[in-house]
Amino acid sequence: MKKISRRDFLKIAGASFAGLLAPEQLFSLGKADADRPNIVILLLDAFSAKHLSLYGYPRQTTPHIDTFAGYSTVYHNHYSGGNFTTTGTASLLTGMLPWKHRAINYGGLVKPELAGINPYTLLGDEYFRLAFSQNPWPDRLMGQYYWDVDRFLPPSAYSLAEDTQLIEMFKKDRALASIAVEDFLLPAQDSASAGSLLLGYINKSRTLNETSKKQTLAYINNGVPEIMDPGYLIPYLNENIYDGVLSELKDLASRKQPYFAYFHLYSPHYPYRPHNRYRSLFRDDGYAPVSKPDHPKASGLTEQFLAGQRNLYDRQIVQVDDEFGKLISELDRDGILQNCYLILTSDHGELFERGFVGHGFQLMYEPVLQVPLIIHAPNQTKRRDVFSPTSNTDILPTILSIAGREQPAELDGRILPELGGTADEDRPVFSMVAVDNPAFGEIKKAVVSMRKRNYKLIAYLGYDEIPDDFELYDLDTDPHELQNLASKATGVLSAMKEELFACLNNADL
Amino acid sequence: MNLRRFFAARLPGRQHVLAVYAVIVFLVYSWTLVTSFYKLPSWTFYLTIGQILSIYAYAFSLDLLESILALAGILLLDLTLFLALKNTEEFQSRSIVVVLSALISSALRFIFFPDYEDVSLFLAGELTWWAVAAPLGLLLSVAASKITPLRKILDSIAERAVVFLYLYLPLSLISLVVVFIRNID
Numbered sequence: 107m108k109k110i111s112r113r114d115f116l117k118i119a120g121a122s123f124a125g126l127l128a129p130e131q132l133f134s135l136g137k138a139d140a141d142r143p144n145i146v147i148l149l150l151d152a153f154s155a156k157h158l159s160l161y162g163y164p165r166q167t168t169p170h171i172d173t174f175a176g177y178s179t180v181y182h183n184h185y186s187g188g189n190f191t192t193t194g195t196a197s198l199l200t201g202m203l204p205w206k207h208r209a210i211n212y213g214g215l216v217k218p219e220l221a222g223i224n225p226y227t228l229l230g231d232e233y234f235r236l237a238f239s240q241n242p243w244p245d246r247l248m249g250q251y252y253w254d255v256d257r258f259l260p261p262s263a264y265s266l267a268e269d270t271q272l273i274e275m276f277k278k279d280r281a282l283a284s285i286a287v288e289d290f291l292l293p294a295q296d297s298a299s300a301g302s303l304l305l306g307y308i309n310k311s312r313t314l315n316e317t318s319k320k321q322t323l324a325y326i327n328n329g330v331p332e333i334m335d336p337g338y339l340i341p342y343l344n345e346n347i348y349d350g351v352l353s354e355l356k357d358l359a360s361r362k363q364p365y366f367a368y369f370h371l372y373s374p375h376y377p378y379r380p381h382n383r384y385r386s387l388f389r390d391d392g393y394a395p396v397s398k399p400d401h402p403k404a405s406g407l408t409e410q411f412l413a414g415q416r417n418l419y420d421r422q423i424v425q426v427d428d429e430f431g432k433l434i435s436e437l438d439r440d441g442i443l444q445n446c447y448l449i450l451t452s453d454h455g456e457l458f459e460r461g462f463v464g465h466g467f468q469l470m471y472e473p474v475l476q477v478p479l480i481i482h483a484p485n486q487t488k489r490r491d492v493f494s495p496t497s498n499t500d501i502l503p504t505i506l507s508i509a510g511r512e513q514p515a516e517l518d519g520r521i522l523p524e525l526g527g528t529a530d531e532d533r534p535v536f537s538m539v540a541v542d543n544p545a546f547g548e549i550k551k552a553v554v555s556m557r558k559r560n561y562k563l564i565a566y567l568g569y570d571e572i573p574d575d576f577e578l579y580d581l582d583t584d585p586h587e588l589q590n591l592a593s594k595a596t597g598v599l600s601a602m603k604e605e606l607f608a609c610l611n612n613a614d615l
Numbered sequence: 616m617n618l619r620r621f622f623a624a625r626l627p628g629r630q631h632v633l634a635v636y637a638v639i640v641f642l643v644y645s646w647t648l649v650t651s652f653y654k655l656p657s658w659t660f661y662l663t664i665g666q667i668l669s670i671y672a673y674a675f676s677l678d679l680l681e682s683i684l685a686l687a688g689i690l691l692l693d694l695t696l697f698l699a700l701k702n703t704e705e706f707q708s709r710s711i712v713v714v715l716s717a718l719i720s721s722a723l724r725f726i727f728f729p730d731y732e733d734v735s736l737f738l739a740g741e742l743t744w745w746a747v748a749a750p751l752g753l754l755l756s757v758a759a760s761k762i763t764p765l766r767k768i769l770d771s772i773a774e775r776a777v778v779f780l781y782l783y784l785p786l787s788l789i790s791l792v793v794v795f796i797r798n799i800d
C-alpha cells in the first residue's frame with residue numbers, strides 16, 4: 107500500500123475540511139428548493155414606471171435596473187390597484203381589488219375577515235418571514251397579521267430617527283395600536299395636537315430633539331445634505347437603508363429554512379432630496395415633457411414648477427438606482443441572488459402633470475398607476491418580456507404558486523405570465539381611489555380606472571365638480587391621455603362601462 | 616414610620632389631593648375626548664365600532680397614566696419648590712394653575728408648530744418658551760392662590776370635578792383590561 111506523503115495528507119485534510127464547510131455553505135444558500143424557493147419583494151414607494159429608462163423614459167435614470175432586467179422578466183404594462191400607498195400596497199399583499207379588501211382610506215386597514223389573505227399567513231411557518239416598511243401605512247397593514255411575521259422591523263429601522271419602541275409594547279395589536287398611539291395619542295409627526303397632551307408633548311419634543319442631533323451628525327459626517335425627511339419625520343440615508351436590506355438578506359440566507367421578505371422602501375417618495383452628487387443631473391438636458399391641461403381637481407401648479415419637481419424626482423431615482431445596483435452586486439457576489447425570486451416593484455407611481463405633483467387625490471393617469479415589475483427567478487440568465495396587462499393583485503397568486511401553496515378563492519389576481527400563468531390580452535385591469543368613500547358599504551364616491559386592451563376608461567363616481575364623468579383613451583395612439591374619446595367611441599365606452607359596473611355591483615360589500 | 620410622618624407633615628390632606636387629581640383627570644380626559652372628535656369622522660370611514668372603542672381604550676389607559684404622573688409632579692413640586700409656602704389651603708388653587716399652565720403651554724406649542732416644516736422652529740424656540748412659561752406658570756399659581764375670590768372659585772371647581780373621577784376612573788380600568796386582552800399572547 108502506497109504511503110501518503112505529507113503533501114498528500116495536507117491536500118486530503120484541506121479537501122476534507124472544505125468538504126465539511128461546503129455542505130453547510132450550500133445548505134445555507136440552498137435550503138430553498140424548487141418547491142419552496144426564497145422570495146424577496148423589494149418595493150420602492152412612489153416609483154413610476156414612466157420614469158424608468160428601462161420602460162423608455164428619455165432620461166437615463168435606471169442603468170442598474172436596466173442591467174438587472176437583462177437577466178429577469180420585465181412586465182411592461184403592470185398596474186397598481188391604487189394610486190396611493192394604502193390601496194396600492196393592500197392590493198399587492200392581499201391579491202384582491204380595492205373594492206374587496208377595502209383598505210381604501212388614508213392609513214386604512216384591510217377588512218378584518220380578509221386579513222388572513224396575505225403572503226405571511228398563507229406561506230406559513232415553513233418559511234421564515236420578514237417584514238420591513240419605512241412607510242408607516244404598510245407597516246400598519248402588515249400589523250394586522252403580526253403573529254405570522256417572524257421578524258418585523260419598525261419603520262425607523264436603519265434610519266436616523268429615534269425609535270420610541272412604543273409600538274413594540276403593543277405588538278400583538280400593532281395595526282390598531284399604531285392608529286391609537288402613533289396617529290392620535292403620541293404623534294411625533296405632523297399634528298396640531300396630541301390626544302395625550304403632556305406625554306404627547308414630551309414624546310414629540312424628545313423624538314425631534316434626538317432625531318435632530320442624529321441629523322446634524324449625519325450632515326457633519328457626510329459633508330453634504332443627503333438626508334431625506336419624509337413627512338413622517340423618519341429621516342434616513344439611502345445607503346444606510348440599502349445596507350440594512352443587504353444585512354437582513356444575508357442573515358436570512360444563513361438560516362436553515364426558506365424565507366420570504368418584504369422590504370417597502372420609502373425613496374423615491376416625496377420629498378425628493380437627492381444627494382448633492384446628483385444635483386446637476388438632467389439640468390438643461392433639453393428634455394421637455396408633453397404639456398397637459400390642468401385637471402379640475404389639481405392645484406394648478408405651473409409647468410415650470412412641475413419641471414423642477416420632475417428633475418428632483420428623476421435625480422432621486424438615479425440615486426436609488428445606484429443603491430439598487432450596489433445591492434444586486436453584493437447579492438450576486440454572495441450567491442443570494444441566484445437562490446431567490448427577487449421581485450422589484452412599487453405601490454404606485456407619481457405624477458408631474460396637469461397642474462399636479464405627487465399621487466393620490468382623484469387623478470388616475472398612467473404615470474401614477476403604471477409601476478415597474480421586474481422579477482428575477484433563481485438562476486435566470488436571460489431576459490424575458492411580458493407586454494400583456496398585469497395587476498399588482500397578481501403578485502400574491504404568483505408567490506403562492508411558486509411556493510406550491512393553494513390559491514384562496516378570494517383572490518382577484520392571477521398567476522403572472524412566465525411564472526406559471528398565461529398572458530391574457532383581453533383581461534381588464536382595475537385601479538381605484540376611494541379615499542372619500544367609507545370602507546364599508548357601497549362604493550359611491552371613487553375614481554376607477556379600467557385598462558382593457560388599448561383602451562383605458564377613467565370613471566368619476568360621485569364627483570359632481572368634475573365635468574366629465576368618464577374619460578376614455580386609446581393608449582396605443584394617445585399614450586399621454588390627451589384625447590378624451592368618451593363622446594366619440596361610444597360603443598367602446600358603453601361596453602367598458604357595462605363591464606366595470608358589473609364588477610362594482612358584484613363587489614363583496 | 617418616620618418617613619410617613621415626614622410626608623404627612625409636608626403633604627396636603629387626602630381630600631385636597633383628590634380634588635386636585637379630579638381637576639387633572641377632568642382636563643386630561645376632556646382634552647383627549649375633544650381631540651378625538653377631530654379624528655372620529657375619519658375613523659368611522661375605515662374602522663369598525665369595535666376598533667374605534669379599542670382606540671378609546673388605549674386613550675383612557677394612557678390618560679390614567681398621564682394623570683397619575685401629573686399628580687406625582689404636582690406633589691413633587693409641593694415637596695420641593697413650594698415647601699416654604701406650606702399653606703395647604705392654597706394647595707388646590709395653586710396646583711390647578713400649575714396644571715393649567717403646563718397644559719396650555721403644551722397645547723400652544725402644538726398649535727403654533729403643527730407641521731413638518733416647523734420642526735427647526737419648534738426645536739429652536741423650545742428652551743426660550745419653557746424658560747418663560749415655567750416661571751410664569753409658577754408665579755401665576757402662587758399669585759392666584761393669594762387672591763381669595765379667585766382661590767375660592769378654583770377650589771369650588773376642584774370640589775365639583777371630583778364627580779368626573781367616578782366616570783373616568785372606572786372607564787380607565789375597563790380600558791386597561793381591554794388593552795391587556797388585545798395584547799395578550
